[in-house]
Amino acid sequence: MRAILLGGHGMLGHDIASELRGSDVVTPSASELDVRDLGALRRECRRVRPDFLISTVAFHRVDDSESQPDAAFTMNAVATRNLATAAHDAGATLVWVSTDYLFDGGNTEPYQVDDRPLPLQVYGVSKLAGEHVIRLTTADHLIVRTSGLYGLHRPVVQRVNFADKVLRHARMGRSRISVPADQVCTPTYTRDLAEVIVRLMQSGERGTFHATNSGECSWAEFAEAVLEMIDASTKVERTTAKEYPMVARRPAYSVLSLDALAKVGVPQPRPWREALRDFLAARVSAGAGPV
Numbered sequence: 001m002r003a004i005l006l007g008g009h010g011m012l013g014h015d016i017a018s019e020l021r022g023s024d025v026v027t028p029s030a031s032e033l034d035v036r037d038l039g040a041l042r043r044e045c046r047r048v049r050p051d052f053l054i055s056t057v058a059f060h061r062v063d064d065s066e067s068q069p070d071a072a073f074t075m076n077a078v079a080t081r082n083l084a085t086a087a088h089d090a091g092a093t094l095v096w097v098s099t100d101y102l103f104d105g106g107n108t109e110p111y112q113v114d115d116r117p118l119p120l121q122v123y124g125v126s127k128l129a130g131e132h133v134i135r136l137t138t139a140d141h142l143i144v145r146t147s148g149l150y151g152l153h154r155p156v157v158q159r160v161n162f163a164d165k166v167l168r169h170a171r172m173g174r175s176r177i178s179v180p181a182d183q184v185c186t187p188t189y190t191r192d193l194a195e196v197i198v199r200l201m202q203s204g205e206r207g208t209f210h211a212t213n214s215g216e217c218s219w220a221e222f223a224e225a226v227l228e229m230i231d232a233s234t235k236v237e238r239t240t241a242k243e244y245p246m247v248a249r250r251p252a253y254s255v256l257s258l259d260a261l262a263k264v265g266v267p268q269p270r271p272w273r274e275a276l277r278d279f280l281a282a283r284v285s286a287g288a289g290p291v
C-alpha cells in the first residue's frame with residue numbers, strides 16, 4: 001500500500017504513521033506540503049502515486065474558530081476540497097477525520113452515522129462543510145468521525161490534551177480542579193483510533209464511520225478516572241458548562257454509535273477506561289509526564 005499522510009507529525013497522525021509501519025508512506029510536514037495549495041497536492045500525488053491520501057489536518061481550535069471563521073473554513077472546507085480533488089484526480093482514496101461536534105447534543109442515545117448533523121459552533125459547521133465537499137467531489141472516500149482525542153504524541157495545535165492537563169494539575173499538587181459534569185462524550189485514545197482507521201482502509205471500506213473507544217462519560221468523570229488511576233490526591237469539583245467559561249458552545253451529549261463499524265466486521269474499540277489506563281501507564285513509565 002502506498003500513501004501520503006498529511007498531519008503525520010500531529011497527535012493522531014503520528015499514531016496512524018506507526019500503525020502503517022511497513023507500508024510505503026510519506027509524511028510531509030505542513031511546511032513541506034500545505035493542504036491549502038492544490039497545485040502542490042497534485043504534484044505530490046503525481047510523484048508518489050498513492051493508493052490513499054490521508055489527512056488529519058484541521059483548524060480545530062474550537063473557541064478560536066468563533067473569532068476566526070475564515071481560517072476555520074479555509075482549512076476545514078476549502079483545503080478539504082483540495083484534498084478531495086487531488087485524491088480523485090490521482091485515483092486515490094481520501095481518508096479524512098471528522099468530529100462529534102457536528103451534532104447538537106439533543107440526543108439521549110449515541111448518534112448514528114446518518115443522524116442529522118446540526119453543529120452548535122463555527123468549528124462544527126466548517127467540518128460539516130468539509131464532509132459535504134468530500135461527498136460532492138469523490139465517492140472514493142473514508143470519513144471517520146471521532147471525539148475527545150488524547151494521545152502520547154503531543155497535539156501540535158492545542159499542545160496539551162485534556163488527559164495531560166489533568167495529569168499536570170495533579171503533579172503541580174493542585175487540591176482540586178473544576179470540570180463540567182454535563183458534557184458527555186467518549187474520550188478516545190489516538191492509538192486505538194489509528195488502529196481502526198487502518199483496519200477500515202485495509203478492508204476496503206468506503207463511506208462514513210464513527211470510531212471512538214466504547215462507553216461514555218462526562219469530562220468530570222474522565223478527570224476523576226485519571227486522578228484515581230494515578231492515585232493522586234487532587235479532587236474534581238463537578239461543575240456545569242455554564243460555570244466553565246468557553247467561547248464556543250459544545251454539545252451536552254455527543255456519544256457516537258459504533259454500529260456502522262460492527263456492520264462491516266470491525267471490532268468495537270475497547271472501553272475508554274481500559275484505553276486510558278494504557279495511556280497513563282505509557283506516560284508514567286516513560287517518565288515523560290505532561291509539560
Ligand SMILES: NC(=O)c1ccc[n+]([C@@H]2O[C@H](COP(=O)([O-])OP(=O)(O)OC[C@H]3O[C@@H](n4cnc5c(N)ncnc54)[C@H](OP(=O)(O)O)[C@@H]3O)[C@@H](O)[C@H]2O)c1
Pocket residue numbers: 006007008009010011012013028029030031033034035036055056057058059060097098099100146147148149150154155156157158
Ligand atoms: N483533538 C480532538 O479532540 C479531536 C476530536 C474530534 C476530531 N478531531 C479531528 O482529528 C484530527 C486530528 O487532530 P489532532 O489533534 O491529531 O491534530 P494535531 O495534533 O493538531 O495535528 C495537526 C497536523 O496538521 C498539520 N497541519 C497544520 N496546518 C497544515 C497545513 N496548512 N498543511 C498541511 N498540514 C498542516 C500539522 O503539521 P506540522 O506538524 O507539520 O505542523 C499537524 O501535524 C483533526 O481533523 C480534528 O478535526 C480531533
